[in-house]
Amino acid sequence: MRNKILLLIVxxxxxxxxxxxxxxxxxLGLGELNYNFxxxxxxxxxxxxxxxxxxxxxxxxxxxxxxxxxTKFETGIMINSVTQxxxxxxxxxxxxxxTGLVVGxxxxxxxxxxFAGGIVPYSNVGYDLIADEKSTLVDSHKTSYKxxxxxxxxxxxTSYRLxxxxxxxxxxxxxxxxxxxxxxxxxxDSSDFRDATFKREFSYHGIGATLGLISSDLSKLFGESDFKxxxxxxxxxxxxxxxxxxxxxxxxxxxxxxxxxxxxxTKLPYRLGVGASFKLTDNYLxxxxxxxxxxxxxxxxxxxxxxxxxxxxxxxxxEYRPSYNSTGFWKQVMLRGGASYENTPYVFNGTSVNxxxxxxxxxLPLDFERAGFTNTIDIGFQYGRRGTTDNNLIQENIYKxxxxxxxxxxxxxxxxx
Amino acid sequence: MIKYLRLSFLSxxxxxxxxxxxxxxxxxxxNLIPDQDKIKxxxxxxxxxxxxQQSYTYQEKLKYGSSEKVLLGKTSLGxxxxxYKFFIYMPDSLLTKLANNELTVTSAKMEMKSTYxxxxxxxxxxxxxxxxxxxxxxxxxxxxxxxxxxxxxxxDLSDVSSNRVIAQNDSLLKFDLSTQVVTDWLKAKKDSNFTxxxxxxxxxxxxxxxxFGFDAVYTDGTSTNILLKIKYKWGTSTVYNDSINVAxxxxxxxxxxxxxxxxxxxxxxxxxxxxxxxxxxxSKLPKNIILNKATLELTVDDNPAQTSDGTPAxxxxxxxxxxxxxxxxxxxxxxxxxxLKRTGNIYSGDIAWMVQKWIKGDANQGIIxxxxxxxxxxxxxxxYNSKVTDKALRPRLKLIYTIK
Numbered sequence: 001m002r003n004k005i006l007l008l009i010v011x012x013x014x015x016x017x018x019x020x021x022x023x024x025x026x027x028l029g030l031g032e033l034n035y036n037f038x039x040x041x042x043x044x045x046x047x048x049x050x051x052x053x054x055x056x057x058x059x060x061x062x063x064x065x066x067x068x069x070x071t072k073f074e075t076g077i078m079i080n081s082v083t084q085x086x087x088x089x090x091x092x093x094x095x096x097x098x099t100g101l102v103v104g105x106x107x108x109x110x111x112x113x114x115f116a117g118g119i120v121p122y123s124n125v126g127y128d129l130i131a132d133e134k135s136t137l138v139d140s141h142k143t144s145y146k147x148x149x150x151x152x153x154x155x156x157x158t159s160y161r162l163x164x165x166x167x168x169x170x171x172x173x174x175x176x177x178x179x180x181x182x183x184x185x186x187x188x189d190s191s192d193f194r195d196a197t198f199k200r201e202f203s204y205h206g207i208g209a210t211l212g213l214i215s216s217d218l219s220k221l222f223g224e225s226d227f228k229x230x231x232x233x234x235x236x237x238x239x240x241x242x243x244x245x246x247x248x249x250x251x252x253x254x255x256x257x258x259x260x261x262x263x264x265x266t267k268l269p270y271r272l273g274v275g276a277s278f279k280l281t282d283n284y285l286x287x288x289x290x291x292x293x294x295x296x297x298x299x300x301x302x303x304x305x306x307x308x309x310x311x312x313x314x315x316x317x318x319e320y321r322p323s324y325n326s327t328g329f330w331k332q333v334m335l336r337g338g339a340s341y342e343n344t345p346y347v348f349n350g351t352s353v354n355x356x357x358x359x360x361x362x363x364l365p366l367d368f369e370r371a372g373f374t375n376t377i378d379i380g381f382q383y384g385r386r387g388t389t390d391n392n393l394i395q396e397n398i399y400k401x402x403x404x405x406x407x408x409x410x411x412x413x414x415x416x417x
Numbered sequence: 418m419i420k421y422l423r424l425s426f427l428s429x430x431x432x433x434x435x436x437x438x439x440x441x442x443x444x445x446x447x448n449l450i451p452d453q454d455k456i457k458x459x460x461x462x463x464x465x466x467x468x469x470q471q472s473y474t475y476q477e478k479l480k481y482g483s484s485e486k487v488l489l490g491k492t493s494l495g496x497x498x499x500x501y502k503f504f505i506y507m508p509d510s511l512l513t514k515l516a517n518n519e520l521t522v523t524s525a526k527m528e529m530k531s532t533y534x535x536x537x538x539x540x541x542x543x544x545x546x547x548x549x550x551x552x553x554x555x556x557x558x559x560x561x562x563x564x565x566x567x568x569x570x571x572x573d574l575s576d577v578s579s580n581r582v583i584a585q586n587d588s589l590l591k592f593d594l595s596t597q598v599v600t601d602w603l604k605a606k607k608d609s610n611f612t613x614x615x616x617x618x619x620x621x622x623x624x625x626x627x628x629f630g631f632d633a634v635y636t637d638g639t640s641t642n643i644l645l646k647i648k649y650k651w652g653t654s655t656v657y658n659d660s661i662n663v664a665x666x667x668x669x670x671x672x673x674x675x676x677x678x679x680x681x682x683x684x685x686x687x688x689x690x691x692x693x694x695x696x697x698x699x700s701k702l703p704k705n706i707i708l709n710k711a712t713l714e715l716t717v718d719d720n721p722a723q724t725s726d727g728t729p730a731x732x733x734x735x736x737x738x739x740x741x742x743x744x745x746x747x748x749x750x751x752x753x754x755x756x757l758k759r760t761g762n763i764y765s766g767d768i769a770w771m772v773q774k775w776i777k778g779d780a781n782q783g784i785i786x787x788x789x790x791x792x793x794x795x796x797x798x799x800x801y802n803s804k805v806t807d808k809a810l811r812p813r814l815k816l817i818y819t820i821k
Contacts (some may be wrong), residue, residue, distance in 0.1 A: 024446030084445045092441040133442040137458045137817050138709055144442065145450055185456050185709075185819055194769055196456065196707035196819040252707045252773050258707045305450075348449060392448040 021398055022093050022126035023082050024145075025346050025353060025387070028266070028307050029126035030204075031150050031179065033345065035291060035313070036060055037099040037401035038074055039380035043336030043361020044317030046290035046382075049275030052214055055376070056406060057102045059120055061168025061235040061274060063212035065159035066112030066245030067409070068104050070374060075101035076404030083296065083397040087389045091144075095126070100152070112161025116171075117154075124150040125179050135269055139191040144184045151204050153179035162180075163215030173208040175242055175268070184251075197251035204266060206242035210235060219278060229276035235271075242266040244300060249285060264301035269294045285319040287338075295345035309347040315340035317359065332365040336380075344386060351391045357384035357398070363406075374408040424771040435660050458709065459508035461702055461816040469698040470812060471783070474683045476676040477690035479792060482555035486533055487670035488688060489544055490628030491621035494535075494725060494797055495674020495689055497628060498563055500549060502616030502667040503645055507603055511651070515600070516607045520651040523658075525594040527578070529563070530642040531587075533630025535727035535795045538587050542629070543622040544724035546578035548598060549615040555669040558819070560689070563671035572618045590629060599647055616667070628727065628795045634665045643668070662732065672795060681805040682718060685734060685786055687794035689726075694742060695803070696783030698773060706776060706818040711769040713755075714813040715786070715800045717762040731796040732759040735789045738771050739782040747785070756789070764800070 026032045035046050040056050049061045054069040081094035102118030130144045157171025180258040184197040212235045219230035275289035291313040298308050317338030323331045338359035346353040361380035382400035387395045428489040443697035463470060465644075507515070514520040527546075536542075551571040553562070566572060581592040594617075602614035641664070648660040649774040672688035683693035715734065717724055726771045736755040740748045757766035768784070788794060 024449050027449070086445045086448070089443060089444045089445055127446070128442045129444060129446050130442040131447045135458045137460055143456055144455075145447075181453065181454075183456055183821060187709075192767065193709040193817065194706050194707075196709060198456070198707070198819075198821045248705075250705065250707050253770050254777065259776050394446050394449060 005325055022080060022095065022124075022128075023084065023129045023345070023386075023398075024129060024394060025396070026125045026127055027145070027147050027181065029123075029295060029305070029345050030266075031123040031147075033123050033293075033311070034099075034121050035088070037076065037102065037120045037404075038406070039076060039361055039378035039404035040336070040363060040406075042382055042400070042402050043338060043359050043378075044287050044319060045289065045315030045338030045340045045357075047273060047275055047291060047313070047315050047340075048277070048287050048317065049212075049235050049273045049289050050214055050276075050277040051287060052231070055374070055408065056345045056378075057116060057118075059102060059116075059118060059153075059171070061155045061158050061212035061214065061233050062116070062171045062210055062273075063167040063214040063233065063263070065104055065114040065116045065157075065166040065169055066161050066214070068106045068114040068116070069109065071105035071409050073101070073103050073407045074404055075099075075403055079401040081399040081401075085181050085389060085395050085397075087392070089100070091129075093128075097121075097124075100406070107158075112159055112167055114159050115156065116158075117156030119152055119154045122151040122153045122175060122177070124324055125181075126150075128379075133223075138193050139187055140167045141185050141187045141191075141227075144182075144186070146182045146184075147180060149177060150177040151175055151179070157210070159212075167212075167214040169212040171210045173210055173237070173240075174205075175208060176205045178203045182346060194253045195251075199249045199251070201247045201249070202244045202266075203245040203247070206240050206266075206268070208237055208240035208268075210237040212236075226281050228279040228282070231276070233273075233277070235273040237271040239270045240268040242268055267297065267299045267302075271295040281386060282324060283321055285321065287315075287317045289313075289315045289317075291315075293345075298345075307347055308345050309343060311343060311345050313340060313342040328367060334363040336361040336363075346387075349391050350391055350392055351388065353387045353393065354384040355384050355398075357382050359414035361402075376404055376406045378402070380403040380404070418434065427606040450595075456667045456819050456821050459703075459706075459820055460499065461814075461818065462533065463697055463814040464500040464808060464811070467702055467808070468701065468814070470696065470803040472812060474676060474678075474693045477692055477745070478559055478561075478612060479688070479690040480557060480559055481624025481669050481671050481688075481689075482558050484632045484670065484792040485578060485633055485790075486630040487633055487668050488533065488628050488630045488672060488793065488795055489619050489621060490536070490542060490795070491625040492536055492627060492725070492795070494623075494686065494795055495670040495672045496621050497670055497795065498567075498621070498690060499555065499668065499670045500558075500566070501619070501643070501665040502549075503614065504552075504662050504666045505599070505614070505645075505647070505661065505663050506739060506743060507661070508660060510602060511649075512607050514651050515603050516581075518652075519653075520649055520770070521651045522596040522600045522603070522647060524646075524648045525596050525599045526646045527590075527592050527594050528646065529590040529629075529631050529642050531590065531629045531796065532632050532642065533727055533729065534587075534628065535630075535725065539815040540627040541624045542583065543625055544578075545620050546592065546594065546619065547575070547617050547618045548573040548577060548612065550612075552615055552742050555667045557716065558669040558671065560671045560673055565672065566618065573594060577617070583754075594645065599645075621648040630727070630793060630795075633793070634668050656659055661683075677797065677799075678819055679723070679799070681802060682799040683722060683786070683802045684797060684799055685788045685791070687788050687791045688798040690791060691785040691797070691801070692785055692791070694739065694745075694783050694785055695812055696742070696781060699781065699814075702776065703818075703820055704776070704815070706820045708773045708776070708816060708818045710767060710815075710817040711772040711817045712765055713757060713768050714815070715764040716810045716812075717764065718799040718801055719758070719762050720799070724797060726796045727794050729760075731788045731790055731794050731798060733757060733789055734759075734764050734766075734798075735787050736766070736771070737785045737787075738767055738774065739785055740780070745785070749780075757786075768814075772814070
């Protein structure tokens with residue numbers, strides 16, 4: 001029964017992992033990249049490479065699993081709303097999709113050995129625009145540009161606590177997914193011109209890995225009693241060579257016809273994340289992170305695009321936790337806030353598309369009669385401003401709302417009697 | 418844990434399903450579509466491109482049994498014959514009286530309302546009517562069947578018609594059929610010594626220079642355009658008069674004529690199965706394009722020495738794709754026709770789906786051009802072919818296509 005439910009979950013998740021309709025920027029590269037999946041991480045500015053959690057899961061740094069206390073399960077949805085504005089008009093899109101699921105369980109708490117795995121979106125493509133166009137050769141018509149799909153990542157890995165309280169983690173990552181770009185011309189019913197549709201589908205799959213390291217508590221070096229649990233984290237995902245099956249199809253008045261299909265290699269550049277976290281008293285947690293991914297090196301069959309640039313993302317987050325050992329609802333509500341600045345992977349006509357975001361979030365305990373967290377509902381909100389209307393670009397106001405459900409249960413560790 | 422999993426997925430699924438609202442797509446972001454990703458329209462004109470093309474005329478043997486009209490007449494295009502068969506019903510009591518010579522057929526008049534004409538009004542037209550002496554059927558009836566009729570004397574040479582007139586403003590053919598013919602047909606129902614009713618053969622006479630066409634009859638015999646009106650009487654002390662109107666039960670026509678030959682023309686001609694084949698070389702055309710329109714234009718040589726059209730006119734041409742241009746075998750989807758309509762001296766129409774198939778990779782064996790009324794018209798349409806010196810008169814294909 002348990003296996004059947006998990007299988008159903010995987011199937012459901014794969015089918016709705018990607019949204020359609022949204023930012024035209026996702027047309028470029030592999031779409032909009034995801035850096036994390038849980039509402040807690042979003043509330044802290046999306047990253048959190050130096051965090052080791054007992055109560056929460058993340059896939060950004062496999063070393064973070066070293067403190068998992070219970071078998072944990074996290075899943076959630078994201079409501080993604082974007083207002084896109086040009087210099088003259090604007091359009092609003094909103095949709096929702098699963099942010100994936102992650103399961104982790106401890107094997108040896110003493111040695112920080114835990115296993116975790118899950119399925120999460122790596123990138124999303126979703127745009128839909130229609131333009132009235134005119135040509136002297138044909139009747140008036142509408143041209144539509146649509147894109148959907150994305151790449152998801154299935155991962156599983158382990159963590160291990162090294163001597164001197166350093167933690168190490170590694171995960172095996174399998175990338176898979178499809179990205180469709182469709183361009184169609186539609187004439188009015190009264191026209192005797194025939195419609196035309198070109199569709200390009202890329203199917204990606206490839207194997208990668210992620211290595212992570214989290215330092216021991218370095219706060220003692222500073223000698224401040226309220227400055228606690230200062231750790232530095234590092235995560236590195238080497239370059240992945242994705243196998244890309246491309247299929248080009250056109251739809252004419254005689255139906256669909258496949259042409260120019262082939263297989264090529266897509267070079268997905270490495271991703272490096274560095275972060276630091278510390279606490280002021282026991283109640284305030286601070287995180288600082290930096291992510292770098294040289295997406296200008298993204299290439300298909302060795303060919304790069306001039307519309308991609310390197311990603312640099314800087315983020316900051318703070319979390320307030322009233323108490324670790326108290327019972328009661330309000331004593332266990334956690335509040336978060338954060339901000340980030342990012343050079344997105346997109347560049348047009350020499351104009352870089354950058355994004356500034358602010359975040360907020362909270363965790364609501366589900367079993368607040370007990371001290372410590374096992375089950376929570378986490379909520380995160382992101383407001384971001386991306387791009388500019390200069391140089392005929394698009395400025396986007398991004399509103400993302402995350403809900404994550406986080407359950408914990410004792411599965412494999414025998415309880416002491 | 419499993420309970421939690423179920424609960425969470427059910428609740429999240431419901432939320433994900435219902436939370437989605439968006440404006441209709443707009444053009445916001447169009448500027449970010451690179452030019453190379455945009456759809457472009459292009460034009461290809463076989464005339465401007467001097468695209469190689471081929472065309473020729475051939476003749477197909479037609480089966481006339483399913484023709485919608487039957488034609489009678491003769492011009493330089495050929496001569497057309499009609500055969501009719503009548504099933505005349507008469508009650509057995511009356512047939513007995515006829516066998517005892519107590520019933521007399523007093524008149525038999527044939528009226529044929531014309532629905533097609535070719536040739537000048539008032540041009541010479543005459544014909545003779547003969548009894549057929551052998552069984553025949555309209556199934557599979559073709560020009561060879563007719564030739565056999567004529568060459569092996571399967572009809573009576575004597576003309577059984579008289580008082581032939583063309584009435585009602587040149588639209589109704591009338592004549593008197595010999596009452597003896599009808600009497601013999603009716604008596605043959607009871608007595609095999611009399612001549613059986615195998616029908617009538619209508620032959621155009623020498624000097625005729627026009628065609629008349631008549632609606633073909635349905636097998637239920639309900640036609641009122643072609644009627645044999647028979648009157649008869651019986652009785653001695655009291656004379657009874659009665660009449661019956663009989664429509665043909667079977668009818669078929671066949672036109673004997675030769676395929677026209679010209680250096681500068683291809684031809685389409687009705688009733689003798691003259692069709693043409695046309696093909697273009699698309700090697701200069703880009704691959705992987707989507708056709709938005711493909712207009713084929715054919716120019717008619719209106720010189721009366723070349724083109725002779727009837728009324729109603731043959732104002733359209735059917736186009737079908739060839740699978741084998743040697744065997745004239747059509748592709749499996751050739752049940753679908755493209756039509757070219759005539760405007761002035763140009764036949765034109767969209768054949769995009771055919772050209773699209775060739776671009777997709779199907780063998781380009783060309784197209785067959787034919788008159789949709791080729792079974793029941795005598796029209797001859799002369800079209801300038803692929804070799805005529807003035808290239809502007811040659812068949813022309815204009816393509817508007819999408820490429821990305």
